[in-house]
Amino acid sequence: MKAHQTEVRVDLRAGRPARLIWRGQPYPVQAVLDEWRYGGRWWLGERPRTCYLVQAGALTAELHQEDGEGGRWWLARLLD
Template identity: 75%
Template structure:
């Protein structure tokens, strides 16, 4: 997987990502392959986050959602 680290738009249903928009293209999430918590690098001021490994369209991608009000979604990595 290669690092991307770009903020993306994500639609959520029942607490799970269902669709992401990256580079102007929508990718429906077909399956959440894995889920985990990451505490964030507190020494850099990062918030804890939920991480999702998803199959979305032709992408296998890692999405991250920051905790808290206004938490952003990030596309952390995509399958090469």
């Protein structure tokens, strides 16, 4: 199953995802499997962002957070 820029709420602990809420369901993050920076396609107006691959309950999810004040979070994709 894939999700394309589906907004989610993410609670942080020590600056990293600790819980995500998707479709009204909370998913505690057991592990951050990877973390990287993406510069964005500036020519399309995309903002740079920090990306995380997390294990959250039964979900393995790729989360993105835009840089800047109030940077939004979204679920970029789910891995099977």
